[in-house]
Amino acid sequence: MSADGLVEVGPAEEFDDGDHALVEVGRAEVGVIKAEGEFYALRNQCPHDGGPVCKGNVQRELVGEFTGTGERVDQHYSDNCIVSCPWHGWSFELETGEHIGDDRIRVPTYDVVVEDGVVYVDSGE
């Protein structure tokens, strides 16, 4: 870790959308995920059963909307990107780390910095 608290992850160009890389930040394992051109970092430990959440599938969140009495619920993919723990499917917003079904459940998130083509996780220290 550098003096400014940044933990190096690797060259940004090596990430395709949906890719992840794991780094140690203090005592925590953190997953850095690229989704739709943006980088996100979350602790790689699902609060459900400790699964490697950051190794999971990255996709947009499927949401539904009530459009009127008697109408089928309108389901569509939102702009929100989520990652799903591969063990049981618990899913979290990449931006906030919140569980998509219950925002009281949360995976810790970290800021990601890209400097000179290199991706860093900000440890906050």
Add this chain to the structure above:
Amino acid sequence: MIDASETRVVDCDWHYQDSFKEVAEYMPEPWNTKYQNSNWDDAGVKQNLSSFFPTSTGDRQNYGKVLREHSNYPDEPEEPERVREGMDFLDIDVSLQISHLILAMGGVNADDERIQAFTEAYVEYMLAEVLDPDDGVYGLAPIPYGDIDASLRILDRVEDEEAFVGACFVTAGASPPLGNRKYDPIYERCEKMDYPVVYHTGGSGLDEYVRAGYQEMIETHTLGFLESNMSQIVSVACQGVPEKYPDLDIVFMESGVTYIPGLVSRLDEEYLKRPEEAPLLDTRPSEYITDFYFGTQPLEISARNDLLELCFDMIGTDRLLYASDYPHWDFDSPSIINDLPMLDDDDRRAILAGNAMEVFGV
């Protein structure tokens, strides 16, 4: 402890022992004539036929063991004045009458209009001959939910009748299950009318509950009455009825209380793993379901007290409604609630009357 005879008690589930013969007089043709010529007579109330060659496993009265002093059930149709007699016996001030015969509607497979004819006639019969708000005898309107137009007609009919205070959906046999969007217009109408929806479990199909071959009523009644409500709770919650119609009061009747913690805990586990399959929910299904109201009968008073205490705590004493189910074989008297050691007197008054007065406006 409170003195039930000195305290207002509202019974949210009393079964009026209607007979086809009497209700048929209010049916439109051709059903009026069909019933009168059907030889059914009062057989809908009497259970002699089904007791020995069962259409539902075994005999409700356990072959003569269970007797009713303050009702004609199960031998003859009820007489309206006997309802008041039974209420006095149980120290009940207000009762909500639910049709006895309609509980079997789930067994009707024919694509005809007998359920519609029965429910419309039942409403007229009860208004003309039984219900008496001045004397504390109110009713719940049976909803022939398989026919949306007929259901809305019933709601139109009862809207301005003080004697009817809610809509009753028999959960047994409801297919598709009652969270389906097909039923939305009924829920929308009930919400606009400020009419609680009372889901009441039932015995139709009990003999072949999920699988055929059960031998005794202890098996089918334990399982079937529970499943009929559980299946609809899951459907109503997961399909977002409380999100679509947030001001709709939802009540589930006659499966006791101990199944709720198990059901919602299991459902929550599923939800956290696949929330996109219940996309209208903002949070866990349990949070919606514990906003529903639950009739207490048949309360599992032989269970460990700490289990009952947990159930009451999870559902909330502001969400429990005393129900007798009188004169059916497993009725509860108000003392079932009054004797619970974990309740204080405010809780007892709320469950025995206050919550129901708020929900039903009686």
